[in-house]
Amino acid sequence: MNIVNAILEKLKTMGLLRNSNALFKAGIIIVAGIIILSALAPLLTPYSPIVGTGDELAPPSLKHPMGTNNLGYDMFSRVLYGARTVLTVVVSATLLSMAIGVPLGLISGYYGGKVDRAISIVMDSMYAFPSLILALAIAAVLGASLINAIIAIAVVYVPTYFRMVRGQTLSIKSLLYVEAARALGAPDSRIITRYVFPNLLPTVLVVFSMNIADAILTEAGLSFLGFSVPPPTPDWGADLRAGHSFMLAGYWWLVAFPGLMIMLLATGFALIGEGLSDILNPRREAVG
Amino acid sequence: MSSLRTYVIVRTLMTIPIVLILLTLVFIILRVMPGDPITSMVGMKAPPEYIEMLKEKAGLNKPLIVQYFDYLFGILRGDFGRSLIWGERPVLYEIFDHLPATIELTIFGFAVSVIIGLITGTIAGVRSGTKTDNALRIYSILAYATFIPWLGMMFQLIFGVYLKLLPVSGRIEPSLTIDWKPITGLYVLDGILTGRLDITLDALKHLILPSITLGIVLSGAYTRLVRANIIEVLGQDFVRAAKARGLSEIKVLKHVLKNAFIPVLTMMGLQFAILLTGAVLTETTFSWPGMGTFLLERIKYVDYTTIQGTIVFFALFVSIVNLVVDILYALIDPRIRY
Numbered sequence: 001m002n003i004v005n006a007i008l009e010k011l012k013t014m015g016l017l018r019n020s021n022a023l024f025k026a027g028i029i030i031v032a033g034i035i036i037l038s039a040l041a042p043l044l045t046p047y048s049p050i051v052g053t054g055d056e057l058a059p060p061s062l063k064h065p066m067g068t069n070n071l072g073y074d075m076f077s078r079v080l081y082g083a084r085t086v087l088t089v090v091v092s093a094t095l096l097s098m099a100i101g102v103p104l105g106l107i108s109g110y111y112g113g114k115v116d117r118a119i120s121i122v123m124d125s126m127y128a129f130p131s132l133i134l135a136l137a138i139a140a141v142l143g144a145s146l147i148n149a150i151i152a153i154a155v156v157y158v159p160t161y162f163r164m165v166r167g168q169t170l171s172i173k174s175l176l177y178v179e180a181a182r183a184l185g186a187p188d189s190r191i192i193t194r195y196v197f198p199n200l201l202p203t204v205l206v207v208f209s210m211n212i213a214d215a216i217l218t219e220a221g222l223s224f225l226g227f228s229v230p231p232p233t234p235d236w237g238a239d240l241r242a243g244h245s246f247m248l249a250g251y252w253w254l255v256a257f258p259g260l261m262i263m264l265l266a267t268g269f270a271l272i273g274e275g276l277s278d279i280l281n282p283r284r285e286a287v288g
Numbered sequence: 289m290s291s292l293r294t295y296v297i298v299r300t301l302m303t304i305p306i307v308l309i310l311l312t313l314v315f316i317i318l319r320v321m322p323g324d325p326i327t328s329m330v331g332m333k334a335p336p337e338y339i340e341m342l343k344e345k346a347g348l349n350k351p352l353i354v355q356y357f358d359y360l361f362g363i364l365r366g367d368f369g370r371s372l373i374w375g376e377r378p379v380l381y382e383i384f385d386h387l388p389a390t391i392e393l394t395i396f397g398f399a400v401s402v403i404i405g406l407i408t409g410t411i412a413g414v415r416s417g418t419k420t421d422n423a424l425r426i427y428s429i430l431a432y433a434t435f436i437p438w439l440g441m442m443f444q445l446i447f448g449v450y451l452k453l454l455p456v457s458g459r460i461e462p463s464l465t466i467d468w469k470p471i472t473g474l475y476v477l478d479g480i481l482t483g484r485l486d487i488t489l490d491a492l493k494h495l496i497l498p499s500i501t502l503g504i505v506l507s508g509a510y511t512r513l514v515r516a517n518i519i520e521v522l523g524q525d526f527v528r529a530a531k532a533r534g535l536s537e538i539k540v541l542k543h544v545l546k547n548a549f550i551p552v553l554t555m556m557g558l559q560f561a562i563l564l565t566g567a568v569l570t571e572t573t574f575s576w577p578g579m580g581t582f583l584l585e586r587i588k589y590v591d592y593t594t595i596q597g598t599i600v601f602f603a604l605f606v607s608i609v610n611l612v613v614d615i616l617y618a619l620i621d622p623r624i625r626y
Contacts, residue, residue, distance in 0.1 A: 020615060022312075022325025027597070049540075099428035121305060121309060122308065122309055122313075124304045124306070125309040125310045125313065126310075126313065127559060128306075128557075128558075128561055128606055128607070128610055129310065129313075129602070129606060130561040130562070130564040130565040130568075130602060130606065131561070131562075131565055131604060132565040132568055132569070133564065133565065133568060133599065133602055134317075135581075136568075136584075136587075137314070137317050137318065137595075137599050138317055138584075140587045140595070141317060141318055162486065213433060217433070217435060220435050220437075221435075221436075221437075221565070221568075221569055224435075224437050224569065224572070225568075225569075225572060225584060226584075237435075237437075240435070240437050240441070241437075244437075244573075245442065247441050247444070247445060247449075248444065248456065249449075249450060250449055252445050255438065255441050256438075256442070258438075259435055259437070259439075259441065260438070262435040262438065263430070263433050263434050263435060266432075266435075267429060267430060270429050270432060270433050271429060274429065287522040
């Protein structure tokens with residue numbers, strides 16, 4: 001279990017827990033808060049997110065803290081359960097992109113040559129393409145469902161990991177201790193897993209949390225356009241879509257709360273990413 | 289000059305493989321991925337004869353490799369296919385009907401984001417390390433994390449529903465255009481060209497909420513970039529020399545701004561893809577009759593050839609804009625040469 005030990009060591013030397021700053025803490029509090037609230041949803045609200053309460057378009061009150069929608073669904077309940085949908089899609093999708101993008105970037109950066117050029121140009125082309133339109137095309141072909149939304153979002157973010165990992169691998173590869181290991185006759189597989197990969201971790205972590213923030217917005221966009229989970233599954237973007245025409249008639253609570261949650265959760269992950277990047281590159285903060 | 293010419297030629301040639309790869313990707317996504325597009329779009333309940341008819345019309349019954357070359361050579365000839373449902377109208381015509389609306393929206397949205405980015409970024413850069421700087425850092429994170437449709441809806445609620453000051457949907461009041469023919473399709477410009485200032489004013493009024501929505505969300509990235517550049521330029525010798533010579537703060541700032549703005553240009557290429565993504569969401573929120581609304585409408589109607597043509601068009605559009613931005617940048621910055 002060499003790799004696991006190397007990773008643990010790296011995380012320790014990064015001093016994540018000791019040096020955390022305000023941004024990082026704020027992000028953790030927001031994200032953990034939303035995860036806990038959504039996990040405790042059945043305890044926090046007596047209403048199901050997909051069963052009408054009989055009260056239609058009721059404004060926020062003690063009984064319904066975020067009001068009810070046109071079908072009588074309790075919005076507070078939909079917001080809490082919606083977090084589960086969003087987190088499921090977004091975390092699965094980004095883990096999937098990472099699982100594809102990181103190894104590709106490692107291989108491409110470490111070995112170089114024709115394979116590297118071929119993969120790079122494909123990834124760069126995808127990277128330049130508008131992400132939501134790419135995800136939309138994939139989701140439209142596959143059909144609107146939870147799994148397909150995950151696939152669509154995962155494909156879109158593979159180049160993000162690839163580009164970052166490839167760039168980092170190129171610079172780590174030329175460091176003295178890697179050359180020393182190679183001179184000692186260490187095989188490529190050992191150099192990659194023992195020396196290159198653990199050094200990538202800090203950056204992968206930063207990109208991962210930033211990427212989740214971005215993916216939350218893409219997921220919301222897909223479901224706002226009608227290409228994620230089918231109704232009545234609770235989902236913030238889908239609720240914005242469904243509530244839009246009612247909002248124009250003055251029923252603001254149908255869209256205000258789900259939209260705020262998207263912003264809050266994306267902000268939480270962006271703050272974690274920002275904080276991590278400050279912790280890992282303290283010089284950058286000092287210079288600006 | 290000759291090295292600049294080499295750069296332009298090489299950069300232009302480099303666009304060819306990129307476009308080819310994008311076209312192949314679009315083909316793979318739409319044709320090769322498991323499941324067939326028509327069935328999954330129409331739904332399983334549609335009668336099989338109807339699905340067969342649509343497939344036949346879209347050329348989906350030929351062998352894949354034949355389809356691939358038909359598709360590539362079609363695009364090479366400027367043939368983006370014909371609509372499956374709208375009386376077989378060439379897709380390219382339909383795209384050009386909707387493109388000006390998107391261009392008008394993105395130009396104004398982009399302008400708003402750059403103006404906000406320049407102002408907030410300059411303030412944050414000049415006051416770096418202070419509370420103002422920290423507040424603006426939070427602003428840039430929040431702006432980035434804001435969901436465009438939500439911000440748009442909140443503006444619609446305040447300025448449309450409550451204050452009734454601004455229109456919440458569309459590009460123009462339909463009654464104004466009864467016997468009026470646009471020239472370029474950019475209504476603000478066309479109003480001026482045809483001497484109809486009422487149209488220009490109404491188009492501007494319709495543009496306010498969508499472009500501010502789009503602009504605010506995209507401004508965060510510029511805030512950071514301008515801030516970082518300002519801090520870098522402020523530390524350079526020529527600024528210190530100017531200050532030492534007793535130049536006023538404002539005059540110094542003018543030089544700083546000029547230098548800090550150049551890197552913003554390079555980011556425009558990458559920002560363009562983000563701008564288009566934002567435009568799709570803005571258009572849907574404000575019923576703006578542009579490319580995004582058009583694409584979604586055709587996905588709903590399973591107008592398969594139009595969907596493919598529109599996505600191909602987006603791919604070409606992005607590649608060309610990136611090419612133009614890179615060349616512009618090479619013109620400005622003499623260090624970029626081959």
